[in-house]
Amino acid sequence: MSGSRRRVVATPQQQRRSIIGTGAVLIALSGPGQTAGFSVFVDPLTENLDVSRGQLTLAYLLGTLAASTTGTWLGRVIDRRGVAKVVPGVALGLCLATVLAAVSTHLVMLTVAIFGLRSFGQTGMPLAASVFVAKNVAHRRGAALGLLTALGGSTIALTPFIAARVIPRIGWQATWILEGVVVVLMGLVMVGVIRRLRLEHPHADEQEIVDGSVAKDEPRHLRRNGFLVVTFGYATTGFVSTALAFHQIAVLGERGLSAAAAATNFLPQSFASALVALVVGRLVDRVPGRIVVPFSMLTLMVAVLSLTFVNSAVGAVGFGIALGSAAATMAASEGALLARWIGRETLGTWRGRMTSVMVISTAVAPFVFSLLADWAGSYTSAARLVVVLPVVSGVVAIVTPLPCDRHRA
Template structure:
């Protein structure tokens, strides 16, 4: 049994490494991991783009409903059992996804009816498990674990983690596409499921809860009472208290907007960028320059977050979202592509900062699972709506760009609503 207190260096640094690997492992359940499968899987199941997108939306919405409960279970049972169960469910789901045409065919034989509704329902169930275990629980538990082990160094450690995650997520569509070309789409899912077996072993060995449980303190400090320890106690907010503050909703909503926008774009990346005259390979490669912007933004923001007000980052993220929205409106022009790269690069870089740092800094660590779980449920819910709304917009208007009008209206509301999104104090509500 590994004992963090006997490590030759502060165990939190190892936590940052394995927690980052844990977030990487969630990629098969993230839109970046699913989007490359969209065209071959919908064709194999004889589903239209709208039907496949609707299945994704319903499955993701269902997962968002139970994520807050999962956050409370994380607070109760700890990171290791929660993360281990999540990665096990994710691996099993990937195997089931690889056999989805066979499962659909078997159900059609048993029922005696051949109809698109049967593969549709199968994919709803599989998307629910993918999104809940991968995008939801595994991501939330891994990120929260890292944040619990650091306080004054939280921004600097998150710089390492978020940059690594950005690079991994941006490279994943290209790597998964190579797996599909080499092993077929079924084989690609099976290879990723096998890889998760090793991640499960890592979680069981190295994932640890609060440093105080092992006689340690956040940041490796010798101080018996740290800022984080205080915030984890009497100054910590419950979920109900957090929901009464304006800041919770404004920060959660801008994170949700990014999820909505980037999920919709990523899910239809090949079709969407075809409007700009890009090939499939060029469309998938668009994530690389976007990641450069994201990584630079994340590095700067993470290091500045240790001493700068988070509200500054909130408004910069809104500005990035506005740039991306204008880029979508101009998608048929080259300028639109550049605006999307810049805008989503900025919002993607700040997403990792705001989502990791806001909840422990503003609301403490005692109920971190429940509070971040609620925020994650909003993020997942928004990510569910994105692909379907993008698909419907394209069907009705013959362009994905029309979604930009909806985005601009929402961001105007965010600009006004965030004026008083200051750091909350216990006993004060907006």
Template sequence: MYPVIAGGALSAMTFPGQTAGLSVFADPLIEQLGIDRSTLSLSYLIGTLLGAAAQPAIGRLLDRFDARRIIVVIAVLFSGVLFALSFAQEIVGLTAGYVGVRMFGQGALGLAATTAVAQIVRRRRGLALGVSGAIGSAGISLAPVLLERVVSEVGIATAWRLEALAVLLVVVPIALTLPRPAPASMEVQRTSTGTIIVAGYTARQARRTGMFWVLTGALSTSAMLSTALGFHQIGLLGERGLTPLEAAANFIPQTITALAATLIVGALIDRHDPRIFVVGSMAAMAASMLLVGIVTPGILAVIYGLVLGLAGGALRGMEAAAFVRYYGLTHIGSIRGLAVSISLAASALGPYALAVGAEWAGNFSQPSAWLAIIPAGIAILAFMVPQPSPRATRPS
């Protein structure tokens, strides 16, 4: 049980590098640095893209070395970047800081936390990853509430320094107390004809399978569109008649269904075809995009939030377990590292794509409807692409 809770706490501590955690600093940074919102958004986009590029290398390190040690190194580097970011006084320094917090926060620490849980927990792995993911999601969702008060009371610089201290004090002790995982080469599956040892795909072999690109496409689509909708939520829902307070409150139903879906799908993924949950997640994401055009204050706004939370939560509850189920543990860091890299890059492009579409169409409804084609296409592909065959050897 401890590895599951610990993994969730580690995932929650990615909040200084997550969009939700960074969004609290947006308006104060615009005022303090004397820049406009588009300049800040471009800085964020560049930082996210460059941070994403490092994830495959981090994944390979997780395959070669003890994940616990890698997490300690990530925590030290993440903390150092946050501390250095507190001294940024112009856009170049801010962009460099964004590179670091997106690389080590949202990317590396999140990747390492889920990889560690997958390596340590061998029975009911999907449920373990689902519970861990739900804990992490809850922490990330609640962090902006506390951060807003901290920033308003002590300012941007001190808030970043406090985040740096929190990362060290929380992440390092957890990493050092995690149990040692069994060797990935001893991963076994029990079938009707006996026990087999799972050899596992290499990253190159995984990339040659269609299912890798379906899972990565689902992750990237969810990251791109949910970030776009979240980044523009106040303006998007304001266009449909919601007040800024009502628009901000829509994060509550999103969080509720995201947590519930993560737990439920995590409990089911060990016994059911992962493609079912890919289709369900992508269908919910497409529905969210289409609902943008008909949302009104009241029940429809709540339904929109519930459906959007369902889309992200269902995928979060199954993706790590699905990668392990299809490709084994031996090279799971490298395999998921590439997938995380692509999805992180997609999350950077989402807000920009929706903003450009809204400027062209004069509203958010039309580009949202067009973007719904992407998750619909992934859902169709999920059942067209064959599942990878197990790479396993029977023990002698």
């Protein structure tokens, strides 16, 4: 009897599931660096550091803006070295940031920690996950990225849910440190999965056929146009959805809802986001890329304008569903569009740049929207003003020359 072990070769479908599952876990590990994950530590931080919520918000804004540079250089590193070699560093960076946040004794120290949380949490892990899936899934890429968006968005919500229940037992500082340890351990497990199944660019020949002509045949200015159109749409969606979500309790309060009723509106938003991401991901594989961004902007415009008609809990649920759907439409399609129009070879670099722009837009959105509300007299009036952004973005996407769609997967 032979003592050698037979190597089990995964089927394409098994490999596809492994790729998407690995990406979803990486996004889940970004939880400590996401706004939802940070939110459960706001009250302990204000009490421990003896600072106001306004001061803490300013520190969060500055740390997030500083972290906006991370996507640009990290995307290039992912292209050169691969996700398996980048994830350990990102996980360690996020872990150190949670430890620093836990032991912070003043606001400057916390701002540095927030920079780490946002650099490696909000940017690093999701960037690695999306690029990993987009580069390694050639067939029905949109459906894969849609599923990744749905799973990833759902798992991020687990971080505050779990942390809120652990904090009363072991304290907020120990909870933050525990989150960092879990990120490192699970990150290393995912690296092992990637290496064991050889998931870094498993279809090299197929990638050359699918993407080679994109990089060589398409004029450079058309590929640049494709990047700018997707980035403009992605940043617009991030700005508008973040502004409305951040101020949602106040926004719906103007429409007659109680704070409790407004808070529960996040549930239909999350459900709609997951469902729409699955549907849109599949549609992106079947429709011309040119119509995707205008359709996303139309969805966003409808979501913003629907706020005007909210006068009951049912109307608020409709607004939440519309807003969640609008955010998911762009999130589920941007990765597939970039891969289609630019190619996968330098996808990390281009998506990293787009992520940097998106981070800036989401960082300033709550502050700018608040200023607009003060100037316009109400949040509803401010919403009518920001609807100009998706209109402009949609028109730009329609009139801009873009690469052809002959490489649609």
